[in-house]
Amino acid sequence: MNEFGRLEAAQRYTVPGLERGLRILTAFTRREPVLSAPELARRLSIPRSTVFRLLSTLEQLGLVERDESGRDYRLGTGALRLGFECLASKELTELGRPILERLRDITGCSCNLVVRDGRSVVYVARAVVQTPYANTVHLGTRLPAHATLFGRVLLRDLSFEKLQQLYPEEQLQAATPKTPATVAQLYRLIQTDRAHDYVFDQGYFEPNISTLAVPVFGQAGKVVAALGITVSGNKHTPENITELARSACEAADDLSGLLDHVAASRH
Incomplete structure (x- = not known):
């Protein structure tokens, strides 16, 4: 098939409405x-x-x-979110994996990256x-954002x-008695979280299961992920939590810096 024939065949499968959208x-x-x-039309x-x-349709879809x-x-x-899913499947996970492994080795706890x-x-x-407790969640596990500490971090913007x-x-x-009952309660918790x-x-x-969660920031200071440590049992001293938090914050800062560097290098 010559080039014209291939182009003609490809055009037969093109959906004009989708292409325009x-x-x-x-x-x-x-x-x-x-x-x-009007500017888009021009x-x-x-x-x-x-x-x-088309804009009405895209608006209904949240695009x-x-x-x-x-x-x-x-x-x-x-x-x-579509754009970030691509990032999550490539740069975020590739950059985050060695940081999580290092954090795991330092803390002796399972570490997670969540979007x-x-x-x-x-x-x-x-x-x-x-x-x-290591296998309670797996890659791809989905949990309700409003009922998890990771969700509270990711909803903060x-x-x-x-x-x-x-x-x-x-x-x-x-999910548990600690889950906020209303949006107003959830919002108050998030605002309290933002101060820490x-x-x-x-x-x-x-x-x-105890969780410590830290925000990972992208460009413009927006939260793009949450990095966390999962600790089994309930015997935690304030000193232990402070040390875990310090390590988690350093890891999140490292990942935030890498993401910002990758994004900036594209300009």
């Missing part, structure tokens, strides 16, 4: 994060009425959202020690309004 998403850049529908040579329908003016658009959390996907947290990298949109129900499903370098609790999601 993806072209809209890729029009948003770091330099131009906010665009209007740049992409797409009829305005079609652009408005774009209105800016503060209510007229223009920017990428939504859905599109950002948020909507209302869930997802384990994307682990460095475990062989204990009876959301405003109260955004948190309400994510959890519109009046009562949050409880780490969060720690015993039996917050599972009995006899």
